[in-house]
Ligand code: PRT
C-alpha cells in the first residue's frame with residue numbers, strides 16, 4: 360500500500376502497553392508479535408516500529424518513521440523541533456528536582472554550586488540557567504535517585520509520578536520543571552497521502568479520547584421537572600427526551616463530561632431524577 364504510514368512506539372516500558380491499546384481502541388488490529396522490531400496493522404495502512412523511547416524523536420526526524428508516540432519529556436530533552444499532533448493522556452509524570460530530606464531547602468538558591476544528577480541535562484540546564492543558577496550537572500542514565508545517597512550528587516532531577524521512589528530514597532521534590540504526558544509527534548513534511556492517513560488516525564484518536572472523558576447518562580424524570588433537569592444536562596446538542604409508559608414521566612438521555620460528573624448527578628437527584636444509569640461511551644464523534 361503506497362500511502363502506508365509508519366509509527367514508532369516504545370518496544371517495552373511504561374508507554375508500550377498504552378500505545379498498543381490506543382491503536383487497538385482506534386479499531387486498528389495489529390499483526391501478532393509486537394515483540395519484534397516491526398509489525399503491521401491488518402486493517403489500516405500502518406506499520407509499527409518498536410524502539411527505545413529515546414530513539415523515537417530522531418527516527419521521526421530522519422523520516423524512518425512518519426509519526427511516533429513518546430513522552431513529552433523525551434521530545435523536549437531531544438530538542439528536536441517536531442510538531443505534537445495530539446496529546447494522549449497517558450504516561451503522565453513530572454520532571455522535578457529533588458533534594459535530600461535531611462537538608463533544608465530554601466528555594467533555588469540552595470542549588471547554587473551544587474552537583475545535580477540527571478538523565479535530562481538539556482531540560483535541567485535550560486531551567487537552571489533561566490533561573491540564574493550555576494550548578495554542576497552530572498549526567499547519568501539510570502538509578503538517578505540513588506546518586507545523593509552514594510555521594511555522587513547533592514540533588515537529582517528525575518521523573519516523578521507517585522513520588523514513592525523519592526520517598527524511599529530520602530528525597531523531597533522541591534521544583535517542578537515540566538509536566539509531561541505521552542504525545543503523538545509527526546515529521547514536518549509528510550506527503551499528501553501520508554497526511555491523509557495521519558488525519559484519519561488523529562480523527563479516531565480524538566473520538567476515543569473524547570469518549571473516555573464522557574459518559575452516557577439515562578434517567579427517569581417527572582415531566583414537571585424536565586425543564587430544570589435539561590438545564591443541568593448539556594448533551595451533545597440537547598438531551599433526548601422519550602415518554603415513559605407510566606403517565607407523567609419521561610426518560611432523559613444525555614452525555615456528561617467525567618470532570619463534573621458527580622456534581623451533575625447530585626443536582627439531578629435534587630431535581631427528582633430517578634433510576635439514573637451511567638454507561639461508558641466507546642467512540643464519540645461530534
Ligand atoms: O527502554 P526505554 O529507553 O524505551 O525505556 P525507559 O526505561 O527510558 O523509559 P520508561 O519505560 O521507564 O518510561 C517511558 C516514559 O514513561 C517516560 O519517558 C515518561 O514519559 C513516562 N513516565 C511516566 C515515566 C514515569 N511516569 C516514571 N515514574 N518514566 C519513568 N518513571 C520512573 C522515574 O524515572 C523514577 O525512576 O519511575 C520512577 C518514579 O516513579 P514514582 O511513581 O516512584 O514517582
Ligand code: ZN
Pocket residue numbers: 411412413
Ligand atoms: Zn529510554
